Amino acid sequence: MYMFKYVMKRLGLMIMxxxxxxxMCFVLIKLLPIVITVQQxxxxxxxVNRLVARGYITNAVLKPDGTWSYDRVPILIxxxxxxxxxxxxxxxxxxxxxxxxxxxxxLDVFLEKLPPTILINLYSTIISVPIGLGIGIFAALKKNKxxxxxxxxFIILLISLPSIVLGLVIQYFLCFKWNLLPQTMLSGFxxxxxxxxxxxxxxxxxxxxxSIAGYVRxxxxxxxxxxxxxxxxxxxxxxxxxxxxxxRHAMRNSMVVILPSILSDFIAVxxxxxxxESMFSVPGVGRLYLxxxxxxxxxxxxxxxxxxxxxTLLAGIVIDISYGFIDPRIRMGAK
Amino acid sequence: xxxxxxxxxxxxxxxxxxxxxxxxxxxxxxxxxxxxxFRRFKKNKGAVVAACIIIFxxxxxxxxxxxxxxxxxxxxIYFKSTRPKLKLFENTNFWDGCEKKNxxxxxxxxxxxxxxxxxxxxxxxxxxTIDEEGKYNYRxxxxxxxxxxxxxxxxxxxxxxxxxxxxxxxxxxxPTVKLADRPKALQxxxxxxxxxxxxxxxxxxxxxxxxxxxxxxxWTYVDGEKGGSYYDPNDQYDSIRIKGxxxxxEDGRTYSYAYARVTSSGWECRINYYEYYIFxxxxxxxxxxxxxxxxxxxxxxxxxxxTCLASGARFSFIFATLVxxxxxxxxxxxxxxxxxxxxxxxxxxxxxxxxxxxxxxxIVITLLKLHMGSASQMITLFIAFIxxxxxxMASSTRMQFYRYKRQEYVLAARTLGASDIRLMFKHIFPxxxxxxxxxxxxxxxxxxxxxxxxxxLGIINxxxxxxxxxxxxxxxxxxxxxxxxFIAFFPSLFLVLLMLSFNLFGNGLRDAFNxxxxxxxx
Numbered sequence: 001m002y003m004f005k006y007v008m009k010r011l012g013l014m015i016m017x018x019x020x021x022x023x024m025c026f027v028l029i030k031l032l033p034i035v036i037t038v039q040q041x042x043x044x045x046x047x048v049n050r051l052v053a054r055g056y057i058t059n060a061v062l063k064p065d066g067t068w069s070y071d072r073v074p075i076l077i078x079x080x081x082x083x084x085x086x087x088x089x090x091x092x093x094x095x096x097x098x099x100x101x102x103x104x105x106x107l108d109v110f111l112e113k114l115p116p117t118i119l120i121n122l123y124s125t126i127i128s129v130p131i132g133l134g135i136g137i138f139a140a141l142k143k144n145k146x147x148x149x150x151x152x153x154f155i156i157l158l159i160s161l162p163s164i165v166l167g168l169v170i171q172y173f174l175c176f177k178w179n180l181l182p183q184t185m186l187s188g189f190x191x192x193x194x195x196x197x198x199x200x201x202x203x204x205x206x207x208x209x210x211s212i213a214g215y216v217r218x219x220x221x222x223x224x225x226x227x228x229x230x231x232x233x234x235x236x237x238x239x240x241x242x243x244x245x246x247x248r249h250a251m252r253n254s255m256v257v258i259l260p261s262i263l264s265d266f267i268a269v270x271x272x273x274x275x276x277e278s279m280f281s282v283p284g285v286g287r288l289y290l291x292x293x294x295x296x297x298x299x300x301x302x303x304x305x306x307x308x309x310x311x312t313l314l315a316g317i318v319i320d321i322s323y324g325f326i327d328p329r330i331r332m333g334a335k
Numbered sequence: 336x337x338x339x340x341x342x343x344x345x346x347x348x349x350x351x352x353x354x355x356x357x358x359x360x361x362x363x364x365x366x367x368x369x370x371x372x373f374r375r376f377k378k379n380k381g382a383v384v385a386a387c388i389i390i391f392x393x394x395x396x397x398x399x400x401x402x403x404x405x406x407x408x409x410x411x412i413y414f415k416s417t418r419p420k421l422k423l424f425e426n427t428n429f430w431d432g433c434e435k436k437n438x439x440x441x442x443x444x445x446x447x448x449x450x451x452x453x454x455x456x457x458x459x460x461x462x463x464t465i466d467e468e469g470k471y472n473y474r475x476x477x478x479x480x481x482x483x484x485x486x487x488x489x490x491x492x493x494x495x496x497x498x499x500x501x502x503x504x505x506x507x508x509x510p511t512v513k514l515a516d517r518p519k520a521l522q523x524x525x526x527x528x529x530x531x532x533x534x535x536x537x538x539x540x541x542x543x544x545x546x547x548x549x550x551x552x553x554w555t556y557v558d559g560e561k562g563g564s565y566y567d568p569n570d571q572y573d574s575i576r577i578k579g580x581x582x583x584x585e586d587g588r589t590y591s592y593a594y595a596r597v598t599s600s601g602w603e604c605r606i607n608y609y610e611y612y613i614f615x616x617x618x619x620x621x622x623x624x625x626x627x628x629x630x631x632x633x634x635x636x637x638x639x640x641x642t643c644l645a646s647g648a649r650f651s652f653i654f655a656t657l658v659x660x661x662x663x664x665x666x667x668x669x670x671x672x673x674x675x676x677x678x679x680x681x682x683x684x685x686x687x688x689x690x691x692x693x694x695x696x697x698i699v700i701t702l703l704k705l706h707m708g709s710a711s712q713m714i715t716l717f718i719a720f721i722x723x724x725x726x727x728m729a730s731s732t733r734m735q736f737y738r739y740k741r742q743e744y745v746l747a748a749r750t751l752g753a754s755d756i757r758l759m760f761k762h763i764f765p766x767x768x769x770x771x772x773x774x775x776x777x778x779x780x781x782x783x784x785x786x787x788x789x790x791x792l793g794i795i796n797x798x799x800x801x802x803x804x805x806x807x808x809x810x811x812x813x814x815x816x817x818x819x820x821f822i823a824f825f826p827s828l829f830l831v832l833l834m835l836s837f838n839l840f841g842n843g844l845r846d847a848f849n850x851x852x853x854x855x856x857x
Contacts, residue, residue, distance in 0.1 A: 017689065017690050020690050021693060024694075025698065029702070032705050160834040160838045162787065162834055164787060164791055164806075165831055168809070168823055168827055172816055172823075176816065274792055278792060289697075293705075293794065296705065308695045312695055313693055
């Protein structure tokens with residue numbers, strides 16, 4: 001019961017923070033000028049009518065010099081309309097100025113772009129967690145021996161390597177010089193074919209090398225601390241081998257810290273790395289976000305901002321909450 | 336009482352004559368907080384090396400822009416993607432401004448002929464080997480691969496160049512070729528490097544003579560027969576002539592080469608771009624550039640990478656330091672108030688900073704950029720970094736205040752009547768300064784890192800005139816990663832060194848300022 005109350009409190013706080021941030025975003029976006037850009041052979045009236053129909057502007061008139069004059073609907077009314085459409089019809093708006101998605105439902109486009117981003121991060125997590133934990137355990141068991149120091153040097157190098165440089169190195173050697181992997185991710189929707197998987201490998205590699213380094217460092221630090229505890233000595237005294245004692249006692253206890261961080265990492269990377277996505281032309285959410293900024297398509301921008309914001313917040317509270325679930329001794333927020 | 340007023344000092348004596356030597360002053364020097372931290376920092380070898388690298392990088396950023404002959408705004412499109420060259424390694428096959436090539440005969444001869452004509456060897460030392468497949472292996476000098484170009488120059492400049500040639504003995508202008516003799520293929524019609532007989536209308540082929548040599552087709556006229564349609568009589572070319580000029584033909588007449596073709600705007604000359612570049616910069620522009628020499632190579636736009644990198648780094652360092660200072664001041668004041676007063680004030684302030692810190696940086700920057708469209712991107716970036724940057728400082732200050740505000744020495748100071756402000760900044764704040772310094776040191780690389788990422792993504796663009804940034808350079812490098820990997824190499828190397836050394840340095844600082852580790856390393 002206590003745990004339930006705590007979780008509810010944290011979730012409530014999170015939702016409040018989320019609402020405040022999104023409200024600020026909405027107001028700031030609505031203060032911006034509305035871009036009415038017309039492509040060759042396209043009728044500006046369609047765009048203007050769409051904006052009017054969605055309740056953003058009224059009294060739109062084409063001036064003689066080719067620009068539009070319009071009156072803005074008060075922001076609070078716009079907010080009311082926006083929320084009403086979201087909750088009544090599940091309608092997050094339509095693309096207005098993003099060239100390839102004019103008139104498309106924002107939510108549909110977003111859901112279509114989500115799988116590549118999630119898949120790449122899923123693969124990266126699946127690869128990096130076992131490797132990271134394995135090397136971390138090895139380093140902790142060999143603490144302060146040459147193996148540990150060698151691993152340490154590599155870890156510091158990998159952690160310091162900016163993802164932008166890591167991406168460049170992978171792209172140059174794997175894609176250009178040795179020609180092992182395709183240079184950009186394939187487009188299309190067959191996500192589970194071999195060529196597609198192969199084309200996903202460069203971004204996956206770029207993502208997971210960094211995470212592996214993080215996991216190794218974290219696991220090593222935690223496990224090395226746990227291994228010095230006295231119950232480890234007791235476990236050995238009662239006849240367990242070193243391996244048994246490590247797996248059954250030390251690992252379990254260090255998992256209390258490691259598991260939440262893996263969970264939170266996984267959620268955090270759902271938002272993807274904009275850098276990696278744009279470097280390897282992954283047709284994912286990151287590209288869409290950058291495009292929505294370039295073309296100032298505000299409905300897209302709102303939804304994507306909400307997504308990024310939600311993911312960040314969720315990753316933040318998952319650590320706190322899961323501590324309590326994994327280890328009942330920890331009573332978060334207890335007086 | 337009056338009678339005791341004037342007892343002389345000598346009359347007093349100690350009741351017992353014990354030795355007071357145990358109250359002797361300690362001979363050792365007191366070790367202050369910073370001295371102690373510095374001593375422990377010095378023991379950490381990795382951190383010391385990292386500090387040296389940081390100092391080197393900072394010196395690089397400060398000094399190099401003054402030493403190079405180029406500026407950030409300089410660019411020369413003919414010298415684009417020029418390879419890095421260091422004069423020290425000129426005679427080796429490394430860092431010599433050359434690119435290893437393996438091509439067929441046609442491409443090879445194109446470059447080989449350049450060296451034959453002017454002595455500016457496009458193929459390094461005119462050395463080559465032929466492999467079993469008949470392919471040519473050679474090192475292509477990216478400084479000379481431009482060769483000669485057709486350029487329209489004014490009459491005045493034409494005279495100036497001749498004068499320059501006579502004075503220095505360096506030949507800029509080479510004999511020109513008749514329009515009719517130039518290559519027929521569309522893409523090569525303006526290419527001045529074909530001074531020899533060619534054929535082919537879609538792809539230019541070289542016509543060799545019986546011995547397999549190229550056959551020059553310079554525009555030739557008979558001496559004393561100036562005038563007529565083929566040659567302009569006003570051309571008083573009176574300067575260096577190439578070997579073979581002014582030869583006596585079988586008919587006993589003297590033949591000469593034409594060095595310019597008259598056009599509506601002056602003269603069209605075949606000029607060697609390498610020499611012309613030197614002439615242009617030493618005689619006309621006088622901007623201190625002596626010759627094309629790019630230690631780190633040039634970008635795809637012909638900008639000098641060394642200068643751009645150093646200036647970008649200098650900008651980044653100054654910018655990051657400014658942001659760090661502003662963050663430190665804001666965070667320290669905010670955290671001090673929240674931590675010192677606690678209670679309701681703390682609760683409200685914490686909520687505010689909680690909400691602000693939950694806003695993703697990308698969204699802040701985007702919104703700011705959209706709103707401040709007309710303002711300088713630098714100011715946008717500055718505000719965006721400050722908007723959430725101070726929160727880390729504030730929370731660590733707050734933590735330190737919670738730790739120290741209940742201590743006895745603070746209570747003592749309060750009893751003596753010290754004001755709140757004095758308590759905060761004179762008594763508690765100095766205890767928190769170690770953590771803050773570490774935080775500050777780590778803000779600088781993270782700032783440069785974010786700036787790089789944002790420039791790379793194209794969300795912000797700091798490249799305006801005399802300012803550039805490391806991220807812009809890397810983005811430019813990635814675009815031509817396949818053909819010219821060196822463009823991305825040096826900026827990336829800089830970034831890696833910076834992040835690595837700041838990481839190690841920051842760890843060293845953190846350990847040094849952590850009093851709980853005192854003496855633990857023996």
